Amino acid sequence: MMKMKIMTKAQRMADLEYMKKKVPALEKNPGEEDFAGSFSGEEKYRRLLENLSDMVFLLRIPEGDYEYISPSVVEVFGYSASDFYRNPFFMKDIIHPDYFDYCNEKWEELLEGIAGRSYEYKIIDPKGKERWIHQSNKGIFDPEDRLIALVGLCRDITGSRHTETTLKESERKYRRVFEVTGDAVFLVEKKTGSILDANAAATGLYGYTLVEMTKRRLIDLSTEPDRTVLMLRAGDTQIQQQDHKKKDGTIFPVEAKVSYFTQKHRKMAVVTVRDISERKRSEKAIRESEARYRSFFEENVAILLMINPDTGRIVDANPAACHFYGYSREILKLKMIDDINILSREQILRDMERARNRECQHFYFLNRLASGEVRDVEAYIGPTEMAGQHLLYFLVHDITDRKRMEEELVKAQKLESVGILAGGIAHDFNNILAAILGNVSLAKLYLSPDDPAYDKMTQAEKSCLQARELTGRLITFSKGGEPLRKKVAVAPFLKDAVSFFLSGSNVRCEFDFPDFLWPLEIDVGQMQQVVRHLIVNAQEAMPDGGTIRISAENVSLKADEVPSLKEGPYVRICIKDQGVGIPREYQTRVFDPYFTTKPMGGTKGAGLGLAICYSTIKKHEGFLSLVSQPGVETTINIYLPASSDDMKSVKP
Incomplete structure (x- = not known):
C-alpha cells in the first residue's frame, strides 16, 4: 500500500488557503473584520470551515479514510461525521442505486490519479429521501505527482434541482402547448417588437420559415403597423381585429390577443393570432341573410x-x-x-x-x-x-271579405236555384188558381146571397186571392219578377213607404238624411215590398214598441270593398231597430227561403220575407247585409246603385 506523505504545517495552511478561495465568500456584518482578526493561524481557518453551510472534507487516497469532515455534513447529507469516519467507504452505502455505477467510475478515476473537478449525484438520506449533491474536488499530489488525497466541497442542491426540474417540465409543457395550438403564437420582445419565436401554426399561416420569421418584427406582418405598435405598448391584455399579410402578399383578417410577462428583467409579449377569414365570411353571409329577412319581414304587405x-x-x-x-x-x-x-x-x-x-x-x-x-x-x-x-x-x-263573397255567391246560387223552381211552380199554380177562382166566381153567380153555400164560396174566393198573392211573391222571388225601373228620390220614397206601413203601430220611426242624396232607378212596387218586409220584421222584434232609425248617405265604393258590388256610386240605406236581435247561429241563414224562427201558420210563418228582400235588392244590382247583436239591436244595410244619368254631372 502506498503511504501517505506527512504534510507540513505550511503545506496544510496552503491547502486551506486554496479551500478558502473555492468556498463562496461569507456575508460580512459590521465589525466582522475586527472579529476575524482576533484569531490567528489554524484557529481562524477552523472557525471558517466550521461555519460554512457546505461540507468540506479531506479524503486520503486510496485508503478512503476521511481525515477531516466539517460539521455541516449533517445539513448536507443528513448523516453525522462519525458515520463517515467509522466506515471508510460509507459513501458506497448511501449512493442512490441509479448513480452507483457513475460514482464507482469516479472512484476508479481517483485511484488512477484523476481528480474530477465537479459532478452531481443522488444519495439516500437517513429518512429514506433522495438528495441531490454537488461535489467540487481538488487533488493533493506527492512529489512524484501521484494523487494521495482529495479536498472536496459538497453542497445539497435538492431544492434547486427540483426547481430546475419543475422549470424544465414547465418549459416542455409550454413548448408542447406552443406547438400544438391551432392558432398562430408569437413570442415578441415588447420594446422592439422583434419576433423571438413562433410556432408551427404561425409559420404555416404566414408562409415563412422559423428562421425567416425570427428576422422580422410583428409590425412587418400587419397592414396597420401603427395600431400594432400601440397594442404592444399598451401594457395590458388586449384583443384587436386587424388585417395581416402573408409572405405572398395575401391580406386576411385576424384577431390578435396580446398578454405580457417579464423574463430576466426583459419585458416580453405573447401574441396569439387567429385567422378569422371564415368567420368574417360567415358574419357577412349572416348580415346579408338578416338584411334580406328584415327586408322581407318589414316590407312585406302580408x-x-x-x-x-x-x-x-x-x-x-x-x-x-x-x-x-x-x-x-x-x-x-x-x-x-x-x-x-x-x-x-x-x-x-x-x-x-x-x-x-x-x-x-x-x-x-x-x-x-x-x-x-x-x-x-x-x-x-x-x-x-x-x-x-x-x-x-x-x-x-x-279572408273575411273573401268568405263573405263566397257566402254571397253560394247564397245567390241557392236563391237562383230556388227562384227558378219557385217561379215554375208559381206559374203552374197560378194557372190552377185562375181556373179555381173563375169557377168559384161563376158558382157565386148561380147562388143567392142568402144561400148558405154563398158564404162558403166567398171564403174560397178570398183564399184563392191570398194564394194568388203568394204566387205573385214567388214570381217576384224568381227571375220572372225583373224590376221595372223608375227614377225616384230616396228620402221622400222611404218616408212615404214607412209611414204607410207603420200607420196605427206602437213603433215610431226616426229619419236621418243629408241635404242631398243621389236618386235611384228602382221598381217602386218591388222596393215598397222590401220596405214592408223589413218594417214588419222590425215591428215583430219590438212587440212592446220602440224606435226604428232609418238613415241614408252617398258612398263611392272601390272594387271589392263590398262583396259582389262593382266600383262606383251608391246610396247606402241603414235600417236599425231596438229589438231582441237574432241569435248568432241563425244570422247566416236568415236569407234562406222559408227559414224562420217564428211560429208556423198564418202570415208569420211564411219565411220568404228576407229571401224576397235579398233577391229584389240583388236584381237591382245592389247588396243587402244584416248585423245583429242579440238582445240589443239589428241593423240592415242596403246598397243601391245611384242613377247613372244624374252621376254624369255629379262628382261623388
Whole structure:
C-alpha cells in the first residue's frame, strides 16, 4: 500500500488557503473584520470551515479514510461525521442505486490519479429521501505527482434541482402547448417588437420559415403597423381585429390577443393570432341573410308574426300585422297568441305543435282585432330560426271579405236555384188558381146571397186571392219578377213607404238624411215590398214598441270593398231597430227561403220575407247585409246603385 506523505504545517495552511478561495465568500456584518482578526493561524481557518453551510472534507487516497469532515455534513447529507469516519467507504452505502455505477467510475478515476473537478449525484438520506449533491474536488499530489488525497466541497442542491426540474417540465409543457395550438403564437420582445419565436401554426399561416420569421418584427406582418405598435405598448391584455399579410402578399383578417410577462428583467409579449377569414365570411353571409329577412319581414304587405311555440308569446310582428291588428309593435310583443286568436289556448298550442312537426301548415282561425272586431283569417305556419331561437312564423291572410263573397255567391246560387223552381211552380199554380177562382166566381153567380153555400164560396174566393198573392211573391222571388225601373228620390220614397206601413203601430220611426242624396232607378212596387218586409220584421222584434232609425248617405265604393258590388256610386240605406236581435247561429241563414224562427201558420210563418228582400235588392244590382247583436239591436244595410244619368254631372 502506498503511504501517505506527512504534510507540513505550511503545506496544510496552503491547502486551506486554496479551500478558502473555492468556498463562496461569507456575508460580512459590521465589525466582522475586527472579529476575524482576533484569531490567528489554524484557529481562524477552523472557525471558517466550521461555519460554512457546505461540507468540506479531506479524503486520503486510496485508503478512503476521511481525515477531516466539517460539521455541516449533517445539513448536507443528513448523516453525522462519525458515520463517515467509522466506515471508510460509507459513501458506497448511501449512493442512490441509479448513480452507483457513475460514482464507482469516479472512484476508479481517483485511484488512477484523476481528480474530477465537479459532478452531481443522488444519495439516500437517513429518512429514506433522495438528495441531490454537488461535489467540487481538488487533488493533493506527492512529489512524484501521484494523487494521495482529495479536498472536496459538497453542497445539497435538492431544492434547486427540483426547481430546475419543475422549470424544465414547465418549459416542455409550454413548448408542447406552443406547438400544438391551432392558432398562430408569437413570442415578441415588447420594446422592439422583434419576433423571438413562433410556432408551427404561425409559420404555416404566414408562409415563412422559423428562421425567416425570427428576422422580422410583428409590425412587418400587419397592414396597420401603427395600431400594432400601440397594442404592444399598451401594457395590458388586449384583443384587436386587424388585417395581416402573408409572405405572398395575401391580406386576411385576424384577431390578435396580446398578454405580457417579464423574463430576466426583459419585458416580453405573447401574441396569439387567429385567422378569422371564415368567420368574417360567415358574419357577412349572416348580415346579408338578416338584411334580406328584415327586408322581407318589414316590407312585406302580408301579415307576419313570429311566435315562440313553447310559450305562445308573440316575439315579433311586421308593420302589416300592426296595421291589421290595430296595435303597435311594442304592444303586440307583450301579447300571447291567444290574445288575438279566439280559439282556446290548448287548441292553439296543439295546432302550433302540429305546425312545428310539419304535420300541417295551413289553418283557418278567427282573430280578434284591437277594436274588438273578429275577422276570418287563414294562416300558413311553419318552423324557422332567428338569432338561434326556434320560432314559428305565422303568415296571415284576412279572408273575411273573401268568405263573405263566397257566402254571397253560394247564397245567390241557392236563391237562383230556388227562384227558378219557385217561379215554375208559381206559374203552374197560378194557372190552377185562375181556373179555381173563375169557377168559384161563376158558382157565386148561380147562388143567392142568402144561400148558405154563398158564404162558403166567398171564403174560397178570398183564399184563392191570398194564394194568388203568394204566387205573385214567388214570381217576384224568381227571375220572372225583373224590376221595372223608375227614377225616384230616396228620402221622400222611404218616408212615404214607412209611414204607410207603420200607420196605427206602437213603433215610431226616426229619419236621418243629408241635404242631398243621389236618386235611384228602382221598381217602386218591388222596393215598397222590401220596405214592408223589413218594417214588419222590425215591428215583430219590438212587440212592446220602440224606435226604428232609418238613415241614408252617398258612398263611392272601390272594387271589392263590398262583396259582389262593382266600383262606383251608391246610396247606402241603414235600417236599425231596438229589438231582441237574432241569435248568432241563425244570422247566416236568415236569407234562406222559408227559414224562420217564428211560429208556423198564418202570415208569420211564411219565411220568404228576407229571401224576397235579398233577391229584389240583388236584381237591382245592389247588396243587402244584416248585423245583429242579440238582445240589443239589428241593423240592415242596403246598397243601391245611384242613377247613372244624374252621376254624369255629379262628382261623388
